[in-house]
Amino acid sequence: MILEANNLTKSYKSGKAVDHISMQLKAGKIYGLLGKNGAGKTTLFKILCNLVTPDSGTLKIYSEKRKSIGAIIENPGLYGYLNAYENLKIFAEIQNAPRDRKSLQEYLKNVGLPLERKDAVRNFSMGMKQRLAIAIALLNDPEIIILDEPFSGLDPTGVSALIQLIKSLAVQHKSILISSHLMTELQNCCDYLYVIDSGKLVNQGETNALFNKHISRFTIKGIGVGQAKNEFPNIIFAEDHRIDIQCNSTEISNVLEKLVQKGYKITACVPQLTLNELLSPLPHDV
Numbered sequence: 057m058i059l060e061a062n063n064l065t066k067s068y069k070s071g072k073a074v075d076h077i078s079m080q081l082k083a084g085k086i087y088g089l090l091g092k093n094g095a096g097k098t099t100l101f102k103i104l105c106n107l108v109t110p111d112s113g114t115l116k117i118y119s120e121k122r123k124s125i126g127a128i129i130e131n132p133g134l135y136g137y138l139n140a141y142e143n144l145k146i147f148a149e150i151q152n153a154p155r156d157r158k159s160l161q162e163y164l165k166n167v168g169l170p171l172e173r174k175d176a177v178r179n180f181s182m183g184m185k186q187r188l189a190i191a192i193a194l195l196n197d198p199e200i201i202i203l204d205e206p207f208s209g210l211d212p213t214g215v216s217a218l219i220q221l222i223k224s225l226a227v228q229h230k231s232i233l234i235s236s237h238l239m240t241e242l243q244n245c246c247d248y249l250y251v252i253d254s255g256k257l258v259n260q261g262e263t264n265a266l267f268n269k270h271i272s273r274f275t276i277k278g279i280g281v282g283q284a285k286n287e288f289p290n291i292i293f294a295e296d297h298r299i300d301i302q303c304n305s306t307e308i309s310n311v312l313e314k315l316v317q318k319g320y321k322i323t324a325c326v327p328q329l330t331l332n333e334l335l336s337p338l339p340h341d342v
């Protein structure tokens with residue numbers, strides 16, 4: 057274990073922003089913190105980075121390093137009129153990190169920024185700015201990387217490129233914690249999810265297991281499959297080539313088998329899950 061937080065709590069005049077949150081992070085794993093706007097994600101990250109003092113609770117980081125956490129919180133704060141190399145150099149000076157040309161170029165290469173881009177970062181795409189911010193977070197080689205809403209403003213190509221980069225950091229044994237309100241992005245990226253609502257952890261678990269446990273609806277597409285609506289009592293929506301059916305992850309293969317037996321050609325089966333469902337623990341979890 058590299059980080060252990062126990063019962064962290066922080067209140068503002070408006071109420072409890074972080075309410076008895078506990079979490080454990082391990083090396084080489086990617087963790088997601090999923091929650092709506094205002095759920096308390098940034099406040100928790102600020103506590104983990106020692107930028108905000110909690111009212112109560114404990115935080116232990118098992119690291120010998122001078123800088124154990126590299127973080128991007130709220131926005132990267134880059135110097136728009138400087139190029140990527142110059143930005144990295146300034147932050148390396150501030151953080152007293154190695155700033156010889158070779159080391160800095162290595163950081164840029166590690167995050168996939170082309171060394172030949174010499175123009176000011178204000179011209180960079182959102183995805184390139186995120187990469188540069190991650191290079192800055194990686195200065196001094198911290199064991200933990202914290203990224204606050206790294207997917208916001210990225211298009212689907214940018215999102216999948218960033219996910220690849222984050223996964224490559226986990227292969228380098230970093231422990232990575234990412235906040236987002238976007239379920240699909242976290243599902244594609246994270247080994248483990250913490251779900252937060254009004255400052256409280258309301259759900260957590262291995263990503264796939266957590267999603268599977270909460271899925272109770274599927275959209276099935278196939279030629280003429282809408283005609284099956286009278287054959288399954290749990291179909292909640294039907295049109296020509298689509299049905300929505302209420303069932304869980306263990307029942308769906310049975311449903312698909314029956315549809316195929318009846319001669320329907322199934323072209324897609326997509327689980328449907330909303331953040332609200334993850335925010336409500338299942339009755340037997342309470």
Ligand SMILES: Nc1ncnc2c1ncn2[C@@H]1O[C@H](COP(=O)(O)OP(=O)(O)OP(=O)(O)O)[C@@H](O)[C@H]1O
Nearest residue numbers: 068069070073091092093094095096097098099100
């Ligand atoms: N410095 C502060 N002073 C007063 N209230 C604050 C402060 N920082 C955060 N809060 C409040 O704490 C709650 C949690 O805010 P926080 O920014 O941590 O949520 P968040 O999940 O990161 O939201 P978002 O996704 O919108 O960034 C909100 O009600 C917010 O208004």
